[in-house]
Amino acid sequence: MASEFDLIRRYFRQATAPRDDVVLGIGDDCALLQIPAGQQLAVSMDTLVAGRHFVPEVNPVDLGHKALAVNLSDLAAMGATPAWATLSLTLPAADAAWQTWLTHLMHGFCTLASTHQVQLIGGDTTRGPLSITVQAHGYVPPGQALRRAGAQVGDMIYVSGTLGDAGLALSTQQGRYQPTTAAAQATLQARLDRPVPRIALGCALRQVAHAAIDISDGLGADLQHLCTESGVGAQIQAAQLPVSAPVHTYLQQTDDWQLPVSAGDDYELLFTAARTSQSQIQQIAHKLALPITCIGEITAATALSMTLPNGSSCPLGTGYDHFARSNLNRG
Amino acid sequence: MASEFDLIRRYFRQATAPRDDVVLGIGDDCALLQIPAGQQLAVSMDTLVAGRHFVPEVNPVDLGHKALAVNLSDLAAMGATPAWATLSLTLPAADAAWQTWLTHLMHGFCTLASTHQVQLIGGDTTRGPLSITVQAHGYVPPGQALRRAGAQVGDMIYVSGTLGDAGLALSTQQGRYQPTTAAAQATLQARLDRPVPRIALGCALRQVAHAAIDISDGLGADLQHLCTESGVGAQIQAAQLPVSAPVHTYLQQTDDWQLPVSAGDDYELLFTAARTSQSQIQQIAHKLALPITCIGEITAATALSMTLPNGSSCPLGTGYDHFARSNLNRG
Numbered sequence: 001m002a003s004e005f006d007l008i009r010r011y012f013r014q015a016t017a018p019r020d021d022v023v024l025g026i027g028d029d030c031a032l033l034q035i036p037a038g039q040q041l042a043v044s045m046d047t048l049v050a051g052r053h054f055v056p057e058v059n060p061v062d063l064g065h066k067a068l069a070v071n072l073s074d075l076a077a078m079g080a081t082p083a084w085a086t087l088s089l090t091l092p093a094a095d096a097a098w099q100t101w102l103t104h105l106m107h108g109f110c111t112l113a114s115t116h117q118v119q120l121i122g123g124d125t126t127r128g129p130l131s132i133t134v135q136a137h138g139y140v141p142p143g144q145a146l147r148r149a150g151a152q153v154g155d156m157i158y159v160s161g162t163l164g165d166a167g168l169a170l171s172t173q174q175g176r177y178q179p180t181t182a183a184a185q186a187t188l189q190a191r192l193d194r195p196v197p198r199i200a201l202g203c204a205l206r207q208v209a210h211a212a213i214d215i216s217d218g219l220g221a222d223l224q225h226l227c228t229e230s231g232v233g234a235q236i237q238a239a240q241l242p243v244s245a246p247v248h249t250y251l252q253q254t255d256d257w258q259l260p261v262s263a264g265d266d267y268e269l270l271f272t273a274a275r276t277s278q279s280q281i282q283q284i285a286h287k288l289a290l291p292i293t294c295i296g297e298i299t300a301a302t303a304l305s306m307t308l309p310n311g312s313s314c315p316l317g318t319g320y321d322h323f324a325r326s327n328l329n330r331g
Numbered sequence: 332m333a334s335e336f337d338l339i340r341r342y343f344r345q346a347t348a349p350r351d352d353v354v355l356g357i358g359d360d361c362a363l364l365q366i367p368a369g370q371q372l373a374v375s376m377d378t379l380v381a382g383r384h385f386v387p388e389v390n391p392v393d394l395g396h397k398a399l400a401v402n403l404s405d406l407a408a409m410g411a412t413p414a415w416a417t418l419s420l421t422l423p424a425a426d427a428a429w430q431t432w433l434t435h436l437m438h439g440f441c442t443l444a445s446t447h448q449v450q451l452i453g454g455d456t457t458r459g460p461l462s463i464t465v466q467a468h469g470y471v472p473p474g475q476a477l478r479r480a481g482a483q484v485g486d487m488i489y490v491s492g493t494l495g496d497a498g499l500a501l502s503t504q505q506g507r508y509q510p511t512t513a514a515a516q517a518t519l520q521a522r523l524d525r526p527v528p529r530i531a532l533g534c535a536l537r538q539v540a541h542a543a544i545d546i547s548d549g550l551g552a553d554l555q556h557l558c559t560e561s562g563v564g565a566q567i568q569a570a571q572l573p574v575s576a577p578v579h580t581y582l583q584q585t586d587d588w589q590l591p592v593s594a595g596d597d598y599e600l601l602f603t604a605a606r607t608s609q610s611q612i613q614q615i616a617h618k619l620a621l622p623i624t625c626i627g628e629i630t631a632a633t634a635l636s637m638t639l640p641n642g643s644s645c646p647l648g649t650g651y652d653h654f655a656r657s658n659l660n661r662g
Contacts, residue, residue, distance in 0.1 A: 023371060027560070028479050029408035029544060030373040032471070035366040040354060042361040043452070045466065047419045049459035077360035088378045088464045121374070128380035129460035133419045135376065140363070148359050213360060229358070 007094060007125050011102055012087070015110050019119045021083060031121035033084065039139040044074035050130035055173075060101045062193035063132070064108030069195045070216065071136035072116060073267040076202035077214035079146040080138030082116040087123035088133040105132075116199055146205060146212035146271065151230035155210055155272035155298040158281060160198050160290055163219055164247040165191035167263020177250065184246035191244075195267035201292075204284045205271055212271035218262045220316040222270055224304055230272075236261075236296035236306040236316060257308060261316060272298055338425060338456050342433055343418070346441050350450045352414065362452035364415065370470040375405035381461035386504070391432045393524035394463070395439030400526045401547065402467035403447060404598040407533035408545035410477040411469030413447040418454035419464040436463075447530055477536060477543035477602065482561035486541055486603035486629040489612060491529050491621055493575040494550055496522035498594020508581065515577035522575075526598035532623075535615045536602060543602035549593045551647040553601055555635055561603075567592075567627035567637040567647060588639060592647060603629055 013026050023032035035041060048067050050056045068085060075082050087109070091098055113120060118136070169192035171177040172185060179185040198214070205212060213226045219241075227234055241260045243251065250259065273281060278294075285292035296306075304316040344357050354363035366372060379398050381387045399416060406413050418440070422429055444451060449467070500523035502508040503516060510516040529545070536543060544557045550572075558565050572591045574582065581590065604612060609625070616623040627637075635647035 023473075024476070024478065029405040030375040030411060030469075030476075032409070032476050033372040033374065034473070035372060037368065041364040041366060041372070043364065043417065044361040045417045045419050045454050045464075047421060047455045047457050047464065049421055049457050052457060052459050074360040078363070080361060086374065086376045086466060088376050090378060090380055090462060123376050124378045124464070126378045126380050126383060128383050128462060131421060131459060131462065133376075133378065133455070133464040135417060135466050138361075142354075142365070145355070145361075145363050147355065 007102070011106050012120060012123065015106055016113045016118060016120045019083065019117065022119050022121055025119065025121045033121070036139065038141065040142050040145065042075055042078045042080035042138045042140050042145065043135060044071050045133065045135040046070050046074070047131060047133040056130065059193065060104035061108035064105035065112045065194050067132040067134050068109050068112050068118070068136070069197050070267065071134045072112070072197035072199060073195065073214040073216065075136050075138040076198045077146065077212050077269060078140060079144060079202045079206040079212070080140040081203060082118045082136060082138045082199060084119045084121045084137045085113065086135045087120060088126070089123070090126045090128040090131045092127065092130055094127070140206070144206040146202065146209050148211055148213050148226045148229035151211035151226055151232050151272040151298045152274070153232055153298055153300045154275065156275055156278065156294050157223070157234060157236070157270070157272050157296045157298060158292050158294055159215070159219070159242060159268050159270050160201055160292050161266070161268040162242045162244045162247065162291070163215070163266055163268065164260035164263050165244050166195070166265035167259050168247055168250055170263070170265070179246050180249055184249070187244065188246055192265060195265065197267060198269045198290070200288050201269055201284065201290060204288065205269070208277050208280055208284070209271040209273050212269055215266045215268050215270050216264055218264045219270065220261045220304065223316065226270065226272070227302065227304060231302070233299040233302040234296055234304045235299050236304070238306050239309045240293060240295045242291055242293040242295070257306070261306065338433070342437050343451060343454065346437055347444045347449065347451045350414065350448065353450050353452055356450065356452045364452070367470065369472065371473050371476065373406055373409045373411035373469045373471050373476065374466060375402050376464065376466040377401050377405070378462060378464040387461065390524065391435035392439035395436035396443045396525050398463040398465045399440050399443050399449070399467070400528050401598065402465045403443070403528035403530060404526065404545040404547065406467050406469040407529045408477065408543050408600060409471060410475060410533045410537040410543070411471040412534060413449045413467060413469045413530060415450045415452045415468045416444065417466045418451060420454065421457045421459040421462045423458065423461055425458070471537070475537040477533065477540050479542055479544050479557045479560035482542035482557055482563050482603040482629045483605070484563055484629055484631045485606065487606055487609065487625050488554070488565060488567070488601070488603050488627045488629060489623050489625055490546070490550070490573060490599050490601050491532055491623050492597070492599040493573045493578065493622070494546070494597055494599065495578045495591035495594050496575050497526070497596035498590050499578055499581055501594070501596070510577050511580055518575065519577055523596060526596065528598060529600045529621070531619050532600055532615065532621060535619065536600070539608050539611055539615070540602040540604050543600055546597045546599050546601050547595055549595045550601065551592045551635065554647065557601065557603070558633065558635060562633070564630040564633040565627055565635045566630050567635070569637050570640045571624060571626045573622055573624040588637070592637065
């Protein structure tokens with residue numbers, strides 16, 4: 001059976017390309033990093049647990065991607081540029097089957113890492129119930145980080161991409177929904193399995209957005225976090241929520257607005273900006289070829305409400321909570 | 332049932348005293364840190380899994396201490412000064428019993444954190460099989476980090492404190508040994524449950540030691556790591572190994588030298604230094620009121636061997652491996 005040290009050597013040591021700011025990577029008691037002058041460090045840590053955040057039979061390539069992606073998404077939400085990651089992996093065994101699984105996991109992890117010039121600098125491997133903890137580290141110029149606090153009354157509220165795709169993929173996976181086409185099902189599943197951290201958008205918003213958060217728990221819950229930290233409220237227009245064609249079809253079939261509002265795992269950016277920034281934001285959207293949609297407005301009243309297409313109003317749901325519910329696949 | 336957000340707010344947000352270099356702590360997508368000019372960052376991540384690194388019925392105060400201590404020990408082994416920690420906690424439930432447990436865990440964690448001015452800056456809470464992942468971050472002046480590589484032929488090999496206490500406590504806990512007195516048993520158990528990271532020693536050794544590592548896997552295994560990275564070998568004198576009174580009694584009873592050599596979890600520092608540094612090292616020992624013992628010498632031959640008190644020689648064991656064996660309580 002391969003030893004812990006063999007595993008580390010084999011899969012982790014040269015997994016990612018070296019960076020100039022890494023003085024010492026994997027293989028000593030600590031990694032050593034040289035932070036460039038004039039940069040602040042942003043760090044985020046997330047754990048994915050088998051049976052909770054992913055099904056045990058998940059494709060390990062996807063899981064490796066996702067474990068890093070959810071952390072890079074947090075960097076994106078701060079406007080930070082990714083730099084390095086640490087990875088702690090708890091595996092049930094180290095036999096040949098798990099070594100193959102690990103190879104695939106690292107393939108997914110490292111492919112995404114190389115897209116963003118992220119170096120894997122350290123971590124741990126232990127035996128136990130399957131789970132993955134990643135910490136991502138990035139840079140942001142002092143004073144330019146996008147915080148949750150900072151939204152101002154009258155700000156417009158924006159989201160990138162589309163909402164509810166991952167949630168609908170989960171419903172499909174759990175047999176509660178069947179998309180109309182195989183292509184739609186594949187599109188949704190890819191959104192659940194391989195979220196795209198909006199790094200370029202986060203960086204572009206540094207001097208534009210007043211407040212930002214990534215949507216991991218669901219639009220309602222994450223907008224609530226942003227509003228609570230900012231001491232404001234929000235009014236959302238359901239008809240303006242950006243949805244993909246499969247989710248549009250689902251909404252026509254079910255009128256279930258909870259899906260785009262409460263489903264998590266979208267990993268899109270939710271941010272607010274001054275009304276006067278509208279054209280600048282559309283330029284960013286154009287440049288990044290990424291839809292950015294205005295979905296409502298920040299209000300002085302601290303409640304969160306949504307106007308439905310029929311003109312009625314409802315409070316916004318507060319989404320997913322790891323301890324209050326037990327759904328799979330939400331970050 | 333308390334939500335994830337409630338848990339974070341209640342136990343983590345103001346758990347530790349604020350530091351000047353923390354721009355933004357817990358509560359946003361990322362923590363933001365301002366690294367002082369002229370310092371490199373050292374980071375280390377370790378996971379403790381229930382049933383593997385600790386028994387589920389462990390005192391949570393001890394577990395909180397240990398989860399941080401094993402990471403601070405890695406900083407110590409690099410000669411780094413601790414600064415911040417992140418904590419990812421996977422809990423089976425969030426009911427009243429687990430909330431009490433969590434309060435105790437955080438008490439142990441934060442008491443040790445405050446000893447070293449460590450601020451808890453972020454992390455994650457998820458539901459699942461009990462485990463704890465901590466990443467510790469510290470500072471070290473450029474070029475002064477203590478690495479595993481760097482041991483030179485003719486260097487003297489030193490260890491701090493005593494060896495084998497945690498291993499004997501584990502044997503006791505598993506019913507394989509009974510210390511002669513209750514006091515001895517308590518002393519051993521404290522060494523297993525509440526290891527003391529040798530931070531001050533690591534810092535004092537910055538310009539003295541040629542190479543260093545902390546003893547988590549066992550003297551033999553960790554000396555092997557150091558020698559492999561340095562491209563050297565080592566000759567150890569069993570009679571010089573520093574042991575506590577209970578371990579001394581055990582050795583007299585059993586002649587089992589594998590205990591101080593192969594048992595892990597000691598979290599003492601193992602380092603090498605030039606023969607000419609001997610008096611300087613004894614001054615450090617005196618100043619820190621911490622025994623530092625010369626146990627052997629670095630050799631050109633890359634093998635590791637130990638001379639037993641009877642004059643015979645044996646190869647040094649390679650200690651604990653998380654995937655090759657299944658003992659509890661070794662980092």
